Amino acid sequence: AQSVAQPEDQVNVAEGNPLTVKCTYSVSGNPYLFWYVQYPNRGLQFLLKYITGDNLVKGSYGFEAEFNKSQTSFHLKKPSALVSDSALYFCAVRDSYSGAGSYQLTFGKGTKLSVIP
């Protein structure tokens, strides 16, 4: 079974400061990990993914994420936060041991990021 946890419901950060949104996961096989962002009354937009290889993954809008296998984590980061980064962020996981033909993603409950001017 696959699961994902986002331990913080809300993260507040000052504009220009670095931001981190935390995500931990649990899978039986190898993880495929994804980050999405959601603005109010909109769908989810894909930011980045980890499949294999380099533990630091770079994505859209200056975001990056660090995969840590020993800590089963995949934290989202950005060196300098913008007010426009304020949104809801979702981490999602897919297990390489998913049932035959199953491509379901399991999503965390989301973290609301507020960037304060």
Next chain:
Amino acid sequence: DGGITQSPKYLFRKEGQNVTLSCEQNLNHDAMYWYRQDPGQGLRLIYYSQIVNDFQKGDIAEGYSVSREKKESFPLTVTSAQKNPTAFYLCASSIPVLNQPQHFGDGTRLSIL
């Protein structure tokens, strides 16, 4: 531009009424999904389809039904059996490969009159 179109954006349901939410994609994706989003609960999978004329129940399928007669279309019906239908409904699609992300429409917000 390719994408996923959900309609309507806002929908109101009366007691005892069935309503249908539309989802159309022109990404040529085989797999399509319906999620329900409630505040603080993340996304919960209602139904998914990996190929035309086939679909599977997700975690919260009770009170919902779907069809997949065309590759591009995956409509969701919220039946009168769904006692708490007020939510934000999201449709997604993907290439059915493990390392591919899902792509989302902009959602339909369903409310009870």
